[in-house]
Amino acid sequence: MDFLRIVGGKRLHGDVAISGAKNAALPLIASSILSKRVLTIDNLPHVKDIKTLLKLLQHLGANYKLIDNKAHIDTSMINSTTATYDIVRTMRASILVLGPLLARFGHCEVSLPGGCAIGERPIDLHLKALQQMGAQINIESGYVVAKAPQGLRGATIIFDKITVTGTENILMAAALAKGTTTIINAAKEPEVVQLCEVLQDSGVEIEGIGTDEIKITGTERELLNMKDFSVIPDRIEAGTYLCAGAITNSKIKIKNVIPQHLEAILVKLQQMGFEIDIDNSSITIHPASKISPIEIVTSEYPGFPTDMQAQFMALALMAEGASIIEERLFENRFMHASELRRFGAKIQLKGNIATVFGPTKLNGADVMATDLRASSALVLAALAADGTSNVHRIYHLDRGYENLEEKLQALGASVERLQE
Ligand code: EPZ
Secondary structure, three states, X not given: OEEEXXXXXXXXXXXXXXXXXXXXXHHHHHHHHHEOOOEEEEOOOOOHHHHHHHHHHHHOOOEEEEEOOEEEEEOOOOOOOEEOHHHHOOOHHHHHHHHHHHHHHOEEEEEOOOOEOOEOOOOHHHHHHHHHOOOEEEEEOOEEEEEOOOOOEOOEEEXXXXXXXXXXXXXXXXXXXXXXXXXXXXXXXXXXXXXXXXXXXXXXXXXXXXXXXXXEEOOOOOOEOOXXXXXXXXXXXXXXXXXXXXXXXXXXXXXOOOHHHHHHHHHHHHHXXXXXXXXOOEEEEOOOOOOOOOXXXXXXOOOEOHHHHHHHHHHHOOOOEEEEEEOOOOOOOOHHHHHHHOOOOEEEEEOOEEEEEEOXXXXXXXXXXXXXXXXXXXXXXHHHOEOEEEEEOOHHHHOOOOOHHHHHHHOOOEEEEEEO
16 A cells, blocks of 8 residues: 655745646536446546546446546447446445436436545435436335436526535436526535536527536436536645645645635635635745634635635644634545544534644644545645654545655655555
């Protein structure tokens, strides 16, 4: 198994180019199931989760070619609608094939994704919504067995909780349904917006894009003449590199970004004392003379993203005072706290509230990644710690960060990937 060896305490400098967003690419790859033509998707990040979903489509009978960051996906040959446990268990976002497969073929069997380190992560809202659209849904030996032989019909769906992939599943199901579907309390993340825009460009009538109420008029199982497109930049990767600059008190520039997708992150960095320069596709962060403590409550977009919570917990260790972090979306997303303590961090956990005491002098340590974003927080702490750290189980990192060590090395960090 690979691990990262990091010698910390160094200032960073220079520029880093941000890759395409994993969480935009995943639903967009799934939407190729709705397409009557070969779909070309550009700016795909070379990360494990993308490969996993492409393999799943291939397993269903689709073909794809991945050349550099471009995928050409042909789903015309799909001859199976069963997403098996061995693939789905490696990536719960595989659940994103449920809506499109059911809408196109009238039946599918998708293994229940199960929970993950950060929480139970149920899909009850996805299933309830599909039932409202006329699907029969049963759970049989760990699989969601969904049937809609007459096709899906439009319905008014109210999500009791805002769900990103739930909204995306229903958007894709509604695209081929008969009649109009209204999603109330829809997710508004930029990744959801891009899926809406791609579907709209492909001929699906959609109103309310980017709002919490979206109306979709389906094509009654007429496959879509999908247009090629490029995936939006990854706002979480961007935020992670800004934190790398902040935690080492460096001046760095991140390029190929959409600044307004990072608004909540930038406001928090500015409140902590970091000066931020923004132009239309890049952001520069400058060192802070004094790093102030921060209060963070994670919430759905455009609020502070839960996927940046771990990174800010690491950064808060540098602040002069106590920071308060409240995690409102997932019930177990503080596992990085115990690993951060190994660097010398002082963090108090009480339910879903963490109090982070700073400033803390961090010393290099051996630590273990537990989930994707927690592992990036450990890398950030290692960059700031004196001495050498080893971050183990970095397969978590490889799920969502393209060329992480190369990008950090280019910024002047001492990072190398070694084998256990
Ligand atoms: C998406 O997960 C992201 N993944 C997650 O990013 C992100 O943390 C999350 O949204 C929140 O922003 C992808 O987009 C592939 P949810 P998702 O459904 O859709 C509850 C990363 O690091 N819920 O919005 O699975 C759920 O338990 C990953 O890239 C139900 O109760 O999250 C959670 O408390 C981690 N029932 C809340 O809603 C449901 O049917 C939000 O979950 C669905 C969700």
